[in-house]
Amino acid sequence: MNDRIKRLREKSQNAEPRISAERALLVTEFYKSDQCEMVSVPVRRAMAFQHILNNKIICINDEELIVGERGPAPKAVPTYPEINLHSLEDLDILDSRAKVWFKVDEKTKEIYRNTIIPYWTGKTNREKVFANLDKEWINAYEAGVFTEFQEQRAPGHTVLGKKMFKFGMLDLKKEIQESIHKLDFFNDTVAYEKREELKAMDISADAIINFAARHANELENLAGAEEDENRKIELMEMAAICRKVPARAPQTFHEALQHYWFIHIGVITEVNPWDSFNPGRLDQHLYPFYKKELEDGTLTDDKAKELLGSFWVKFNNHPAPPKIGVTAKESSTYTDFALINLGGVKEDGSDAVNELTYVILDVIEDMRLLQPSSMVQVSKKNPDRFVKRTARIVKTGFGQPSIFNTDTIIQQLVRQGKSIEDARNGGASGCVETGAFGAESYILTGYFNLVKIFEITMHNGINPVTGKKVGLETGVLNTFSTFEEVISAFQKQVKYFVDLKVVGTNIIDRIFADNLPVPFLSLIIDDCISDGVDYNNGGARYNTSYIQGVGLGSLTDILTSIKYNVFDNRKVSIDDLQLALDQNFENQLELRNDLINSTPKYGNDDDYADEQAIIIFNLFLDAVDGRPNTKGGHFRINMLPTTSHVYFGSVTGATADGRLAKKPLSEGISPFQGADRKGPSAVIKSAAKIDHIKTGGTLLNQKFTPSLLEDEKGLDSMVSLIRSYFRMDGHHIQFNVVTADQLREAQKHPEEHKDLIVRVAGYSDYFNDLGEELQEEIIRRSEHVAY
């Protein structure tokens, strides 16, 4: 990293996250205008987008090479009142909460008090969502059975494909005109809707071109006033680039990065989509530019690294939009889940790793930033040296890159109905979610608390925390005479709650389709333009709705414990066990010790326990997989938690695995923290027993003692371990190379460990930014004195 990038990086890290009212004011101004009333919904959204981009402050930071900020300054985070209106109380909470705070100044509060709140109250998408959901859905949501991604953020969950590195906005405008030209107003009953959508896309394309031109103007102004000759030339070059992209296709490495960045800013300004946005297969997209310029002598590796460094800083300047309530608990982080993707295979199935892949790996190691996060896709066709280079970065202990199995991802995508080419061009994004890049809307709909549902089953449909009935009456405990009857009751409850979730999602999807189309995002995802249909209305070639199962490890241990202690060995009756759980193991130390230390556990390659994981996985899969959504696609499952395992644990009582009430659940498909006692290979064997191919992603977090990576043999063994997991179809693995002692030390002296980054679940975060419960959970993962 050169000095310039060091300075940019440091400034970005030191910038304070704060709320900016700029976007809220502009969008309100537009919605109050007369022209807003006169146009269709998609055109209204496009014009609002245009109004924001035409009027927002242009921010160009000293020394940077890639320009464009979503807010008026780095980490000045806009709000989206048309989706979720923050109350003054919300703003106070954001300003004052101990973790993941955003400073809110008095002026912003005043704007909210006088302008934003009076206009938007009663008009927001969030209010529409909650007004349209059934009582049963609300009951389950309040009990902590599931969360809802789309209640305060818009659907996003998509990634740019290769097309946009070959085309500019002017090319898309041509495509739009062709699509409008082809509309059949005689036979197509929705031709009008399509024309309005296409008009909206056209306006959005103009908006981003003008936004780039405004940057060009500003850069020329800055160049005029610049005294340093080198920077003056640089600013003029940057201005020329902004005159060219994103209007026209990029032709150089620098242009390609700037081109993408304008698109990125467009996507995250239009709405507040989940998983920000993501350039996808970066080493593949950039390689043609890199190769040509190296040959021409217009680019060196050092220059490429400098440009990438500046590009990295742009991601880091953009924290996730502020979240509140349950959504803040399920995803308590500044990270907005942009995941740089390297390796994998090409469209023809051949090894995709190239020289640029290794250059970008160097950048990842050097930059050591939370955002963007990074991942490698590993295929059996990729060389071991690629995996070993990755392991060497993992060894430095900041939880990146995460490691994915391309061969599994391709099988998942093909199973879901994608073409083999779209599958090979795809990958994973966000935490671990599988998608066809550039052609798919793959929405996460909500986390699904499997452990809570089991607790409700054990109480015949009642939520024991509130005494309220939320589930079905599937039988009183002591009437279960076999383990199979317990499973059967649980299966009925899972089906019931999945039904609620599916209905809720189908309602929410329509609310977004009708009220919040995203014409800008629709421009860049196939086949929205050719079909004239919005991304939020099923315009993407593929449309998947994911439900994310949480607590597999915990629930496996719970079921194993009941099978082992109640039914197979008759050590305790089911009523006595439930009584101990209801009393949170008070005065039941010996029972609890038996449950913890003398009962088989998931994560030890013990079939007795792992068979329960397979049962849970299959019944969840059966309840969800293949059900239709409203966008022409299907519901699928994946297994990841972000931080919801802490929230879900907090609403769940003591459990038969020995876990105390309110404590976190297991995360992803990882064993419960500390339950794995036979080392990493046994964990991998257990985790590989479920059928990963039938998911859209699973998350395995693996603690790894630094001493296991001390020498070359340690690195080689890690490569073999990864290859072994992937040979068994494992989807993803990530490593936390840190000791519990190091983490305890950081807890005691946070000021001395500001840089300590740990892997949480599908993303990394500063240890200091984690809530105490999550800090404790991660410490427990790292050592064997659990519970």
Next chain:
Amino acid sequence: MQGTIFDIKHYAIHDGPGIRQTIFFKGCPLSCWWCHNPESRSSEIIDLIKEEVVGEQKVCVTETIGKKYSVIDVLKEIEKDIVFFEESGGGITLSGGEPLLQYEFVLELLKQCRKREIHTCVDTTGNVSGEKLRNIAEFTNLFLYDIKHVDDKQHIKYAGVSNKQIINNLIMLDEMGKDIWIRFPLIPGINDDESEILRLMELLSGLKNKYPIQLLPYHKIGSQKYEKFGIDYNMSDYKEPEQEHIESILKMFSDARFAASIGG
């Protein structure tokens, strides 16, 4: 037929090539002062009372050191790790204690592994009958062969037995043309002076083949176990070797054209 085993370690990466499963047999003919597995010495199964921490509280539980296995039980455990052996070029390592004290069990286990094409490694003290060693060598891919001291008097003092049989067996395996990694624990003040290293090199030079040498620097991690198991620990005053000294010994080996490295 049953074997007494006190631990099965998965993902063992310092007990031979690749990722290995190391099976620790109970019972040892030596009693090295620095041994970090003192619980392996006795061939008996023993019960210990220990405290288990459950949340904030402590509870007393019985921990059993050692467990009887049939060959089939052990094979089941081995089969679980085949994918790791294959991806890494690993296999199983029989260690201890001294695996050859349970000769018949070990022979049968090694034969069964050969049938399954599983790479086998035997970590031995060498203080066993030549005939037994010769018999298992047929089914063993690699020996990790421990030399503690070339000077017999010192060997008797610190390891409790003479090294004559150990050296004779090494010569025998050498003549058989077996693959061997020599392992030499580096214990400051006991076997780490220049003259002892020279004697070791002289011994190794006399062999027909050259073998890699792994120096295992003494560490104090094992000392807590002595307290736990109520065994006298003679090494309280001994220090771990200095890095500089280890480097100088490595250099002695490389100057004499031996391939020596630190650790397994």
